[in-house]
Amino acid sequence: MTAIQHISTSRRIKDRVVQGLVYLAFALAVVPLVSVLWLVISNGMSRFDVEFLTHSMNGIGARDVGGGAYHAIVGTLEQVLLASVISVPIGLFTAIYLVEYGNNGRLSRAISFFVDVMTGVPSVVAGLFVLAFWILFLGFSYSGWAGALALSILMMPTVVRSAEEMLRLVPVDLREASYALGVPKWRTILRVVLPTAFTGIVTGVMLAVARVAGETAPLLMTVFFTNSINNDPFTGPQMGLPLFVFDQAARPNDTAVDRAWTGALTLILIVMLLNLVARLIAWWRSPARGR
Amino acid sequence: MSKQIQVSGLDAYYGSHKAIEDVSMTIEPRSITAFIGPSGCGKSTFLRTLNRMHEVIPGARVDGKVLLDGEDLYAGTVEPVSVRRMIGMVFQRPNPFPTMSIYENVAAGLRLNGRVSKAQTDAIVEESLKGANLWNEVKDRLNKPGAGLSGGQQQRLCIARAIAVKPQVLLMDEPCSALDPISTLAIEDLMAKLKDEFTIVIVTHNMQQAARVSDRTAFFNLAEQGKPGKVIEMDETSRMFTNPSEKATEDYITGRFG
Numbered sequence: 001m002t003a004i005q006h007i008s009t010s011r012r013i014k015d016r017v018v019q020g021l022v023y024l025a026f027a028l029a030v031v032p033l034v035s036v037l038w039l040v041i042s043n044g045m046s047r048f049d050v051e052f053l054t055h056s057m058n059g060i061g062a063r064d065v066g067g068g069a070y071h072a073i074v075g076t077l078e079q080v081l082l083a084s085v086i087s088v089p090i091g092l093f094t095a096i097y098l099v100e101y102g103n104n105g106r107l108s109r110a111i112s113f114f115v116d117v118m119t120g121v122p123s124v125v126a127g128l129f130v131l132a133f134w135i136l137f138l139g140f141s142y143s144g145w146a147g148a149l150a151l152s153i154l155m156m157p158t159v160v161r162s163a164e165e166m167l168r169l170v171p172v173d174l175r176e177a178s179y180a181l182g183v184p185k186w187r188t189i190l191r192v193v194l195p196t197a198f199t200g201i202v203t204g205v206m207l208a209v210a211r212v213a214g215e216t217a218p219l220l221m222t223v224f225f226t227n228s229i230n231n232d233p234f235t236g237p238q239m240g241l242p243l244f245v246f247d248q249a250a251r252p253n254d255t256a257v258d259r260a261w262t263g264a265l266t267l268i269l270i271v272m273l274l275n276l277v278a279r280l281i282a283w284w285r286s287p288a289r290g291r
Numbered sequence: 292m293s294k295q296i297q298v299s300g301l302d303a304y305y306g307s308h309k310a311i312e313d314v315s316m317t318i319e320p321r322s323i324t325a326f327i328g329p330s331g332c333g334k335s336t337f338l339r340t341l342n343r344m345h346e347v348i349p350g351a352r353v354d355g356k357v358l359l360d361g362e363d364l365y366a367g368t369v370e371p372v373s374v375r376r377m378i379g380m381v382f383q384r385p386n387p388f389p390t391m392s393i394y395e396n397v398a399a400g401l402r403l404n405g406r407v408s409k410a411q412t413d414a415i416v417e418e419s420l421k422g423a424n425l426w427n428e429v430k431d432r433l434n435k436p437g438a439g440l441s442g443g444q445q446q447r448l449c450i451a452r453a454i455a456v457k458p459q460v461l462l463m464d465e466p467c468s469a470l471d472p473i474s475t476l477a478i479e480d481l482m483a484k485l486k487d488e489f490t491i492v493i494v495t496h497n498m499q500q501a502a503r504v505s506d507r508t509a510f511f512n513l514a515e516q517g518k519p520g521k522v523i524e525m526d527e528t529s530r531m532f533t534n535p536s537e538k539a540t541e542d543y544i545t546g547r548f549g
């Protein structure tokens with residue numbers, strides 16, 4: 001028989017101290033985030049206007065006010081979309097192979113290893129690779145497509161890893177329930193496993209998109225640079241929002257620096273908007289909706 | 292629509308671990324056969340060899356013969372998928388598809404296997420839910436998620452899903468172990484009803500349940516600790532529970548085991 005014990009004073013103090021430390025750590029983590037947001041919003045608002053969203057920098061002189069990032073917004077959207085079109089299917093199929101067919105064999109361990117290596121590739125290296133291989137070796141010109149290639153190298157490992165994790169979370173019970181109904185494996189994956197993991201996979205893809213949307217270095221070497229609108233990602237130099245920010249911020253005029261802040265704000269908004277869309281898709285597909 | 296199963300000399304392995312050894316038995320059509328025995332003696336393993344679900348587990352394999360009305364399910368050219376269409380299964384834990392509604396869950400086997408018209412599907416869904424004694428409880432919310440039902444209802448949903456594809460045999464692995472007495476009774480009534488159409492095999496830890504519902508009972512046990520499981524005895528349920536020929540069976544049934 002032991003008596004009911006009361007929480008000792010020293011434990012209560014420890015509890016308080018640790019609680020305080022956790023709050024402190026949280027505050028420290030939030031400070032940079034909030035201050036960055038605040039800086040970008042307060043500095044970016046001044047030029048966040050219709051002209052900025054609808055005009056390019058074509059014919060805008062060094063000291064002129066006005067001008068905009070339309071060409072960069074179009075470029076970023078196209079490049080990120082193309083990069084997703086390349087890397088999402090490949091990443092998803094790789095993840096499906098690893099989880100459903102690999103059985104942890106030699107090939108799947110090798111793939112896993114290379115995905116890890118790819119995760120560690122610095123973005124400059126991805127850009128350099130496309131520059132060396134696609135542009136210098138194969139002789140294609142600078143284009144949005146070349147930029148998308150570089151971005152897809154960065155996206156792929158993120159997509160593979162997050163999709164793999166989500167697929168592994170799908171209970172074996174569900175797969176077995178489907179097999180027991182006489183459903184073939186590929187159909188089980190398509191109709192049971194993927195829909196169950198769908199929300200998580202969408203979130204993972206969005207994280208990957210957010211990661212590459214702000215990449216500057218690989219674009220610098222692949223899409224080159226332009227001040228005018230180029231809607232065709234397959235021919236000729238394009239622009240991207242990170243490049244736009246990089247370029248404008250380096251100019252000596254306040255008007256240019258203002259444009260850089262607004263470009264950064266636009267980039268953040270685009271990523272947030274994409275996230276929102278992804279959430280909506282996930283919500284719309286989630287089983288809880290009907291309840 | 293109901294077939295006989297004959298098993299002879301069946302061994303099942305998980306990698307190098309032999310889980311059951313030399314099992315032979317005949318499972319009669321239009322009857323309920325119960326498997327009883329202590330935990331870990333290979334009842335689930337054996338059940339899963341009957342519809343080729345065992346080999347789904349990486350490294351698992353089977354030796355021996357399983358004949359469904361004389362046709363060997365393990366013959367080299369047999370498509371495991373078609374075996375599973377003929378021999379349905381209900382699992383210990385209810386496992387409705389979480390992304391699907393009640394209706395879609397029941398229709399899953401039909402839809403996932405090919406094209407069926409909407410009217411046909413409607414009819415089969417209603418018939419299966421009625422067959423599983425669930426229709427009255429869910430008929431007003433067929434489009435709500437299957438995961439939103441109670442455990443007992445989910446299990447009956449899984450039974451409806453299994454019978455919707457019209458299998459010839461229905462395997463049930465402890466279908467009532469997570470259920471309250473009323474749901475258990477509902478499922479037992481259901482089995483009694485289903486046995487007119489299907490060959491039913493049920494694994495259970497509940498002696499009363501085996502005695503109540505089954506026509507024949509097989510007692511599984513390990514020969515000794517660390518050895519593979521075996522069938523110790525199989526007979527008419529009434530004989531098994533009143534006058535078993537093996538001492539071990541009697542000890543197990545009367546609770547004097549181990």
Ligand SMILES: Nc1ncnc2c1ncn2[C@@H]1O[C@H](COP(=O)(O)OP(=O)(O)OP(=O)(O)O)[C@@H](O)[C@H]1O
Nearest residue numbers: 305308310328329330331332333334335336337348
């Ligand atoms: N997936 C698996 N991998 C490896 N060994 C397994 C696996 N499943 C079961 N086994 C082993 O096979 C043997 C038989 O297990 P099985 O699940 O068939 O027993 P059971 O009679 O159904 O037990 P219970 O009544 O507890 O459900 C056990 O020794 C178990 O450890």
Ligand SMILES: [Mg+2]
Nearest residue numbers: 334335336464
């Ligand atoms: Mg079991």
